[in-house]
Amino acid sequence: MALPFVKHIYQVHRTPCTLLKLTVLALKWGIEHEEKAKQEYLSKMKGEHRSFIMIESGLHMNPEYPVFGASPDAMISCECCGAGCVEIKCPARLKSKDATHQDLDFLKLDNDRQPVGLQEKHAYYFQVQCQMHIAKQSYCDFVVWSPHLLLLKIRIFLIRNSGRKNLCRLQCFTRNVSCPRSWHTISQLRESLWQHLTCQHHLHKRSSVCVGELMTDDP
Numbered sequence: 001m002a003l004p005f006v007k008h009i010y011q012v013h014r015t016p017c018t019l020l021k022l023t024v025l026a027l028k029w030g031i032e033h034e035e036k037a038k039q040e041y042l043s044k045m046k047g048e049h050r051s052f053i054m055i056e057s058g059l060h061m062n063p064e065y066p067v068f069g070a071s072p073d074a075m076i077s078c079e080c081c082g083a084g085c086v087e088i089k090c091p092a093r094l095k096s097k098d099a100t101h102q103d104l105d106f107l108k109l110d111n112d113r114q115p116v117g118l119q120e121k122h123a124y125y126f127q128v129q130c131q132m133h134i135a136k137q138s139y140c141d142f143v144v145w146s147p148h149l150l151l152l153k154i155r156i157f158l159i160r161n162s163g164r165k166n167l168c169r170l171q172c173f174t175r176n177v178s179c180p181r182s183w184h185t186i187s188q189l190r191e192s193l194w195q196h197l198t199c200q201h202h203l204h205k206r207s208s209v210c211v212g213e214l215m216t217d218d219p
Contacts, residue, residue, distance in 0.1 A: 039146030049078040070134035094146035
């Protein structure tokens with residue numbers, strides 16, 4: 001198996017160049033196979049759900065968390081489940097024919113060692129919860145693709161208190177520690193934009209009233 005070898009590299013040759021190379025190779029593998037994973041997922045879901053639709057996501061912004069954005073791999077909807085989002089992973093460690101889903105440290109396994117969810121302390125779980133909060137979605141299909149295994153889909157539901165609490169903590173850290181100047185600039189821009197939109201709204205409202213008065217005035 002390739003996995004013990006990779007672990008050996010991380011433990012014995014923990015140099016910045018080696019870690020960077022491994023990270024780049026893993027990212028390259030994921031990018032190259034993401035579209036194939038999407039199509040397999042789309043085919044599977046169309047056979048299981050009514051009027052299933054999948055579209056590109058783009059960047060989602062939420063005024064409640066102005067310095068953060070979310071870009072799920074796709075947005076989905078169907079008649080039976082409503083709207084949600086998708087996060088696709090193509091782990092490089094599953095390239096080997098001997099690899100299994102049990103080799104993935106981010107998956108939660110049941111007593112029969114079958115994947116049933118995400119490890120709640122793993123970064124992927126935090127990523128998915130934050131994406132749902134920012135994009136205002138109630139669930140996310142977490143998809144794991146491999147060239148040798150069946151497509152794995154795990155549905156993760158939004159936990160409002162947990163995700164909001166983590167985002168607020170991260171927002172506080174960004175404002176006070178990470179980049180306070182940027183936060184101040186963003187806050188100023190947000191306030192200016194809000195004032196501009198409010199002013200435009202009042203002007204439009206006033207113009208409508210004036211036009212209405214003119215139209216109702218007697219000649």
